[in-house]
Amino acid sequence: MSLVADYGSYTETRTHLKDVLDATAQGRTVTVRRDDQVTAVMPAEKLRQFFFHAVSPHVEIFKENGAVVALMKNRPFVAEGADVEDALADLILSLREYAEDWEDRLQHAPNHASAWALVQLVKLSTDEQLLEWFDRGGE
Structure with missing residues (x-):
């Protein structure tokens, strides 16, 4: 075979x-x-696992002015919340909104074309899988 x-x-x-x-x-x-x-x-899960390891999240968490901030280093994503859980949930929401915008209109913009792998990872992942990626994903 x-x-x-x-x-x-x-x-x-x-x-x-x-x-x-x-x-x-x-x-x-x-x-x-x-x-x-x-x-x-x-299989979608094999592709998701590949992106899980190939795309680095580089999430930094810090407090600023009484709020918890979740920042993706070297990417234009930042979120905040009352605690770490809220900030990461807001970051996931931002990534999901970006993935929709990317598919609708941003994928052909030169400064967004390289986000293909990130968008695929977001689209193929549950919120729980994205939380795991924040913690353990990337190279």
Whole structure:
């Protein structure tokens, strides 16, 4: 059995969709060609885990003027709350709002194009998984 399953057309892929999903569940690389574009198919959790380790959160927590501040170093995200839990919840909300804006309009802006991996991580993660990423994620 080959470690790569290549499907040369959308029609072929649709006809073999169960095989495509079975192959990805077995850890095989699956590609689908549509015109000149080749797309890889993979389990969402494997992709999320990759981004969990590849994208660094660099969250710093500190107190300022009686509030707890959560700051993502080298990224334009800052949130505050009455305590650490509130500040991190607000940071997650900011990341979710950014991911929506990125998909709607920011992805083509030169200063936002590199945020693709961050956006995918946010979209594929629950709030609890993002809290874990803040604490243990990244390189």
